[in-house]
Amino acid sequence: MMDRTLSSLFKVIEDEAGTNAAFAARLEASLSRFAEDHVQKRRAEDRVGSFHPLIDYRKSAPADFAARLDGFSPVELRLIIERHHLDPSATLKSRSSKKALAEFILTAARARAERDARLFEY
Amino acid sequence: MSPRTVSVVNMKGGVGKSTTVACLAETLAAEGGLRVLVIDLDPQSNVSMMLAGQDRWIELRNGRRTIDDYFDQYVYGGEPRFFREFIAPGVSDIAGELTLDLLISTPEFRNIERHAMEKWIRQGFDMQQLAQRFSRLTHSAIESVADSYDLVLFDCPPGMSMFAEAAIGLSEFIVIPTIPDYVSRLGIFAFRKRAIRAMEQRRFTEDRIWTLITKFEAASSLHVSEAALLKDQFNVFETVIPQTEHIARAAEWSDVKRSIDRKYAGAAPVIRRLAAEFRERVGLI
Ligand SMILES: Nc1ncnc2c1ncn2[C@@H]1O[C@H](COP(=O)(O)OP(=O)(O)OP(=O)(O)O)[C@@H](O)[C@H]1O
Ligand SMILES: [Mg+2]
Secondary structure (H helix, E strand, C coil), rough: HHHHHHHHHHHEEEEEEEEHHHHHHHHHHHHHHHHHHHHHHHHHHHHHCCCCHHHHHHCCHHHHHHHHHHHCCHHHHHHHHHHHHCCCCCCCCCCCCCHHHHHHHHHHHHHHHHHHHHHHCC | CEEEEEEEECCCCCCCCHHHHHHHHHHHHCCCCCCEEEEEECCCCHHHHHHHHHHHHHHHCCCCCHHHHHHHHHHHHCCCHHHHHCEEEECHHHHHHEEEEECCCCCCCCHHHHHHHHHHHHCCCCHHHHHHCCCCCCHHHHHHHHCCEEEEEECCCCCCCCHHHHHHCCCEEEEEEECCCHHHHHHHHHHHHHHHHHCCCCCCCCHHHEEEEEEEECCHHHHHHHHHHHHHHCCEEECCCEEEEEEEHHHHCCCCCCCCCHHHHHHHEEEEEEHHHHHHHHHHC
8 A cells, every 4th residue: 555655656756857857956956865875874884783882892902992983984983872772861962073972982881891890790 | 321401591581481491392302303301390380381281281280290299299298209200291282203291380389399498497407408408309300210311401480499499400501591681681690600600510611501592673773782792791592582473372382283384483494493503502413
């Protein structure tokens, strides 16, 4: 049902773009933005997928860990924070710098490693 | 040749302990040709119901062939019967030739520990001696049927009981099913210490304690993140059990026998992978 509705909607848009140049230009701009976001997001997911802040923190030397973080873009850093739930109270500002994001991950990973170590000891 | 003994245990409830026991027992008995004995140590009787079905369970209970009755004779005295007589042969609704036997439990099993405590403590035993006594009883019970099985699986209750302690104390391997989330992580930390101690007492090492990720939801970033952590920290089964209704449905008894594929449907391949990995881990190749 949904598929059919979407197909006919698509057809309407295609037809309109064929005859209405202004609409076609708007459509193109919107689509290319969408495609760009999409590609960027997918690329970020791939790169972020091989990194686990809590495991990598424990396994690597501090400088290496910092270097790994440095290699990520702000979008990727945010994705890491989201995936691993590093900001449970949403304290991060929406306009944090790349440096602030990396610092945030480092702090969270350290806190978590220290907490887990105590859990073993208690 | 004595059987491999394995306890499936976690202090945390509802993580898939009984389900794991049932899946492993059925697959290894039906397709692996192993002779399997399942011992239900949980008064909830879940694995008893899963493997025997309600009618057979009632019949066994009326016939006083339950784990409660077995321990009962030591607590209350009376004419002792051999452990073997309490075991229900040929359970499960899987079709074909399989040796899958079961010692059922009932809700009354809860009382045995308390009654034993009341009685034996009155006689001057302390808690530790009591635990030792249950341990010895369990041990000699298994020994008395050792020739008949390749694998003995204990389904332990959530929390801890003296019987679960005894099972852990005599098992060569421990499987800890775990849902990959925070609360379950707490459960593992708490329980592993106990399990490690049980192993060390017999000069076994930690590598006999295995975590099994259960009820895994691939679309949940929480599960993905926690599962990676578990795999990094502990000895974790390569096979991950997904959250799927095929597995939850398989728990219900069918009056008509069926194949593993029919019973576990879409989950049959993962159940087989688990069984194969388990078999290799316990060295029953
Ligand atoms: N992989 C799975 N997918 C979906 N449902 C599952 C899965 N594993 C177990 N279940 C269901 O979850 C519930 C709890 O499972 P189960 O009884 O095996 O856990 P348990 O650890 O033995 O529980 P308890 O601590 O009460 O003994 C049951 O209803 C079972 O059918
Ligand atoms: Mg159970």
